[in-house]
Amino acid sequence: MRGVVRRYGGIVAVGGVDLVAPGGRITALIGPNGAGKSTLFDCLAGTVRPDAGRVLLGGRDVTAVAAHRRVRLGLARTFQQIAVFxxxxxxxxVRVGAEQRGGRGAAERTERALGLLGLRGVADEPAGVQPTGVLRLVELARALAGEPRVLLLDEPAAGLDAAQTGRLVAVLRALAGRGMALLLVEHDAELVAELADAVYAMAQGRVVAAGPTAAVLADARVAEAWGGRP
Known part of the structure; x- marks a missing residue:
C-alpha cells in the first residue's frame, strides 16, 4: 500500500501508511489496540475502500477492486474473530476457500490444506464442536485452500496450544519458503521475534518504525507505543 488513508468521521484510523509485504518473506504488523491494524487489513483485503492512497497486488492497482475479486487474484485472509460455518x-x-478461488481441483486443494494443518482426523466433524485452537487452523486451511500468493493473518496464534503454535510456525515458514507473501498482525512479541523477517509498528494510525525484526522490536518508540513490550 502507498499513502493509504482511512477516516471514520473525524477519526483517522489509518493516516498515510506505506507498507510492502514481499513474496518469500513473513512481515509482521504490531501495535497497541486501536493503532489501526485491523482497518489497514480491511483496506488490503478490499472490505474497506481507502479515502486516499493505493493498494497494489503483484504490481496491479486493486484499490477499487472488490474483496471477492482480490481472492481470485491470489489474496486470502484470516480474521481476528473466528469466522467459520x-x-x-x-x-x-475448508472447501469454501477452495471454491472461492475458482477453477477445477477444489477437492484436491481442500485435501492438501487439511493435511497441511493436521486436520484430516476431524475433517468430517462439525466445525461448531471444535475448540478454538482447531478453529484457528480450520480458518487458515480455508484460506490456503485457495492457493493464494498473498496471505493476511490477523492474530493467527490466538487460542492455539504449544503444539498447534509449533505447527503454525512450521507451516508459515514453509509457505514463505515457497514464495508466498505473508503479512500477520500479532501481539505475541516472542512469536514475532521468532517468525517475522521484517516488522511494521503502528500507533495512532501511523507507522512509527519499520525494518528488520530485531531492530524494530528494540526501538524505544515501539516499546512505548506497545505498552512497554520489548
Missing part, C-alpha cells in the same frame, strides 16, 4: 463439517469449511 458451525453447522458445516471441517472439510466443507
Amino acid at each position: 458451525p453447522t458445516l463439517s471441517v472439510a466443507d469449511n
